[in-house]
Amino acid sequence: MIQLYLQLGGGVFLGWVLGKVLPQQVPIWIGNFLFWFGVPISIIAFLRKADLSGGIWIAPVTAWVAILLGAGLAWLWLEKKNKGAEAPTTKGSFILAAMVGNTGYLGFPVTLALVGEKYFGWALFYDMLGSLLGAYGLGVVLAARFGKGIDGYGKLWQSIAINPALWSLGFGLIFRQIPIPTLAENTLTGLAWGALYLALTLIGMRLSQLRSWGKIKLAAVSLSIKMLLVPFVLGMGLWQLGIRDDALLTIVLEMGMPPAFATLVIAEVYDLDRELAVTALAVGSMGLLVTLPIWLLLFRF
Template sequence: MTNILELYVKLVGLVLAGFILGRKLPAPVPTRLAQFLFWVGVPIGIVAFLRKADLSGQIWIAPAIAYLAILLGAFLAWLGIKGQAYFTNTILQQPTQGSFILASMVGNTGYLGYPIALAMVGQKYFAWALFYDMLGSLFGAYALGVAIAVRFGGGVQNYWQITKAIFINPALWSFGFGLLFRQVTIPAAVEFFLDKFAWSTVALSLMLIGMRLSNLNSWRSLPQAGMSLGIKMLLVPLILGSILPLFGLTGATAQVIVLQMGMPPAFATLVIAETFNLDRDLAVTALAAGSMVLLVTLPIWLWLF
C-alpha cells in the first residue's frame, strides 16, 4: 500500500505538473521535449536501466505475451463491433472501427509502462517491461496496427514514415547497444550520473504525458472509447494474466507483464489515426480517458497478481 501511494503521488504529481505547464508554456515546448526524450533521454535511460536488469530466465517470452495481448485485444474489438451491429442495428463508420481496434490492442508500454514497472518492481525486472515494449508493442503498433489502419482508413499512406518509425527508432538501437554495454566497466561517478539522468528521463516522460493530455479536449466519442478501454485495460489483462503461470511466470515477473498489458492506449494510436485518416476524436478520447482509468485499475492488478 505504501508503494502504491508513493507511486500515485509521483504519477499524479508529475503528470499534473506537465498538464499545468502544457497550458502555460509556448506550444513548441512539448514538441521539443518529446524530441529530446525520443532522441536522447529515453535511449540513454534504456542503456542505464539495462545495466542493472536481470536478463536470466524466460525473458524472451515477454514479447510473445505482448503479441498475444495485441491479437486478443484486436479480436475482442472485432467481436465488439459485430455485437454492436447485431444488437443495436448500428454500424460504426470504417475509420471509427479502425481507431476502436487500435485503442483496444496497443498500450502505452513505454512512456507510462516503464516508470510504473520501475516503481513497483524495481530495476531488476525492468528488462521484462523493456522486452515487452521494444520487441512487442513497437512492432504490434507499426506493423499490425498499420495493416489495420490501411484496411479501415483512407487517403495517402506514407509507408516510408512507418518504416522509418520502426527501424530508425533510437530506443530500439539503444536497446541493442545496452545489451552489449552491460559488460563494460565504467567509473562509479559515471555510473551514478547515468543512473540519475535515467530517472530524470522517467520524470520528464510523465510530465510530457501531462503536457499532451492538456491539449486533448474531445470527449464526443466517450461511449466507444469506454468499450475499447474495457477490452484493453480490463479483459485482456484479466484473461491473459490468469494463464501466465502456465508459461512459468509468477511473482514480480508476472506483475510486470500484467502491468504492461493493463496500460492505456499508446500515443502511437493517435499518430496512426492521423496518418491514415481514422477517427481522431476516438483516438484522442481513448488516450485521455485511459490515463484516468489507470488510477483505478492499477491497484486492482497489483492486488490480483
C-alpha cells in the first residue's frame, strides 16, 4: 500500500503542481496524446500478458450490474430521502456520479499495481464494455432526461465509435498471439507503464484546475453509493458465487473507483449541475486513498 500510495500520490501531486504553473493547454495536449496513443499502447501491451481464460465475461456483466445498481440507489435516495426536492439538473449529476467510475486512467494503474498484469484483461473488459458504454450510453440517456443541452447527443455517441481504446482492444486480442523479440516486448511494456504514469499526472493537473467545492453533502451521499455500498454488496455477491482471489479483487477495485471525468464532460454538454459533478469528482479522487485499504482487507484472501 505504501508503494502504491507513493506511485499514485506522487503522480497526482506532480500533476497538481504542474497544473498550477503550466499553460492550461498542456493538460489538453496530454489528454489527446493519451487518448489517441498512450492508452491504446497500454491496452495492447498489457493484453499480451493478461489471462483471458475462465470467466472473464463476469467483469463486464458485473460492471453493468454495478452501473444499474448505483443509478437505482441514487434515484431511490433522491425520491425517498430527499423527497425529490432537488432540481432536475442536480438529480442528473447526482445519479451520474453514483454510477460511472474512472476505471481506465485511474483503475488500470491501481489494479496493475495491486493485482498484477495477469488480470488486466478483467479490468480492461470492465472498463471498455462496462464503464465506457455506460457513460456514453445510459449516462447520455439520463443526461438528456434531466438536462437541457441535447444538441451534444450525437457527438457523444460518435465518441464511442471513434474511441481508439476500443479499436486497440480488438487489435490487441489479435496481436497478443504474435511473438515479438524480447527487446521489443520490453520496450512496449515500458511505454505502456509510462503512459499510465502520465495518466496519473494528467489527473493531478485536471484536479488542480477545479475551482468548485460546493454541495459536499450531496456529493458524499453519491460517493457512498458509488465507492462503498455498491462494491461491498456486489463483491460479497460475487464471493458467494465462487469468484475468489485476484479476479474478485480486480472487479471490486474497478467498482470502487471514484467518478469518471466523463461525468463532468456529460454534465457540461447537457447543462447538468456542474458544481456537484466537480465536487464529487474531486472528493472521490481523494477518498480513494481511504477506501483502497478496505477492499484489500475484505477481499484479498
